[in-house]
Amino acid sequence: MSWVTAADRGLAVCEVCGKVGKMAENARCSRCQVRLHSRKPHSIERAWALLLAAFVLYLPANLLPIMETRSLFGVQRDTILSGVVYLWGSGSWVLAIIVFIASIAVPLLKLLSLSLILIGVQRGAPEQSLQSARLYRLLELIGRWSMLDVYVVAILVALVQAQSLATVAPGPGVVAFAAVVVLSMLATMAFDPRLIWGAGSDQQPSERTCEPKPSTTS
Amino acid sequence: MNTLPIACHECDLLLHKAEVPGARGVMLCPRCGAELCRVGPDNLQFLLALTCTALILLLLANLFPVVGLNIQGHHVDTTVFGAARQLWRDDTPIVAGLLVATTVLVPLVELSVLAWLLFPLCSGRRPVAFVPLFRSLQLARPWAMVEVFILGVLVSLVKLSHMADVLLGTAIWCFGALMLVLAVLSTAFDPRALWQAWEEARV
Numbered sequence: 265m266s267w268v269t270a271a272d273r274g275l276a277v278c279e280v281c282g283k284v285g286k287m288a289e290n291a292r293c294s295r296c297q298v299r300l301h302s303r304k305p306h307s308i309e310r311a312w313a314l315l316l317a318a319f320v321l322y323l324p325a326n327l328l329p330i331m332e333t334r335s336l337f338g339v340q341r342d343t344i345l346s347g348v349v350y351l352w353g354s355g356s357w358v359l360a361i362i363v364f365i366a367s368i369a370v371p372l373l374k375l376l377s378l379s380l381i382l383i384g385v386q387r388g389a390p391e392q393s394l395q396s397a398r399l400y401r402l403l404e405l406i407g408r409w410s411m412l413d414v415y416v417v418a419i420l421v422a423l424v425q426a427q428s429l430a431t432v433a434p435g436p437g438v439v440a441f442a443a444v445v446v447l448s449m450l451a452t453m454a455f456d457p458r459l460i461w462g463a464g465s466d467q468q469p470s471e472r473t474c475e476p477k478p479s480t481t482s
Numbered sequence: 483m484n485t486l487p488i489a490c491h492e493c494d495l496l497l498h499k500a501e502v503p504g505a506r507g508v509m510l511c512p513r514c515g516a517e518l519c520r521v522g523p524d525n526l527q528f529l530l531a532l533t534c535t536a537l538i539l540l541l542l543a544n545l546f547p548v549v550g551l552n553i554q555g556h557h558v559d560t561t562v563f564g565a566a567r568q569l570w571r572d573d574t575p576i577v578a579g580l581l582v583a584t585t586v587l588v589p590l591v592e593l594s595v596l597a598w599l600l601f602p603l604c605s606g607r608r609p610v611a612f613v614p615l616f617r618s619l620q621l622a623r624p625w626a627m628v629e630v631f632i633l634g635v636l637v638s639l640v641k642l643s644h645m646a647d648v649l650l651g652t653a654i655w656c657f658g659a660l661m662l663v664l665a666v667l668s669t670a671f672d673p674r675a676l677w678q679a680w681e682e683a684r685v
């Protein structure tokens with residue numbers, strides 16, 4: 265079955281109001297006057313830049329302590345993983361699994377699968393399109409849940425203060441972790457999923473120089 | 483037959499409205515499976531009522547403490563702003579900003595903008611600055627994380643339960659109700675209906 269895209273017909277869908285309009289240079293939507301783009305401009309470059317930044321910060325996010333507990337017995341530094349181990353050890357297995365998925369599995373899987381999608385688009389593999397599209401939709405849905413650990417630290421820091429036997433302070437890891445979550449969300453938003461299915465009509469070949477082959481519109 | 487074409491925003495597939503099966507409910511793209519449009523209850527007043535409810539709940543959720551602790555007779559509790567202030571003092575202003583933005587500011591902006599757009603549209607007038615505000619609504623949506631915050635509160639309560647008596651504050655119930663209202667709002671919200679109302683409204 266052959267599919268006809270808006271780009272094939274020289275049309276583009278308005279990102280704001282969803283109206284389909286004629287694509288031309290500097291074309292604007294006839295309803296809301298917003299600039300029309302067949303594909304988001306520089307989508308792949310932006311996504312890669314944000315994604316690489318997230319990869320770099322993923323290490324300190326997991327290695328540095330996200331929380332420091334000072335008590336009469338000394339200072340205890342907790343990383344994300346030790347928080348999961350603690351929950352598991354204290355018998356809250358359900359929460360331990362939830363926190364493990366939200367804070368460790370999801371960020372890593374998100375970074376890896378967005379890289380896979382980007383590499384797939386740049387190599388032009390149309391047989392993977394449906395898989396990539398489904399993966400991308402899943403990324404959009406689950407990315408936000410990684411903020412969980414940031415909220416846990418915020419609540420603990422506010423509640424466990426001078427009056428009690430211990431004080432909890434945020435560690436440097438929590439800043440890196442929050443940055444990973446935000447950067448990977450921005451990378452997902454910067455990427456245009458329509459590129460999975462083929463380049464648009466305003467996509468100049470020079471814009472995608474990192475691609476080994478010129479654009480393959482099937 | 484409606485000849486107005488629509489295109490999938492995720493794979494750029496071109497369709498005519500008549501080709502899409504299912505006149506009510508959710509329309510999915512036949513190629514990539516993305517949600518093309520959602521035909522909600524054709525009633526802007528319903529959306530406006532939900533928006534006002536959510537605004538009131540958001541206000542209450544920030545006035546009352548979220549959680550409290552009882553440690554040997556001492557009572558400590560915190561609101562969202564209290565937690566943000568403590569993070570600010572502890573030299574992590576970025577995290578404090580992120581906390582306030584994702585649980586208070588973004589939902590507040592989203593709901594106020596929605597109320598600002600829906601109120602005139604319900605009486606057939608065009609709201610001021612419809613296009614930029616609609617755009618900001620789209621940009622704000624992924625950054626409102628009320629449901630993640632609730633789960634975060636629950637996890638921290640479990641972590642604290644061994645050292646003190648934990649108390650759920652009034653605000654956590656407001657956040658819970660807010661989460662439900664926001665979920666109903668997002669399933670009932672059909673951008674196309676809004677744009678149609680805008681086109682039909684008086685300038």
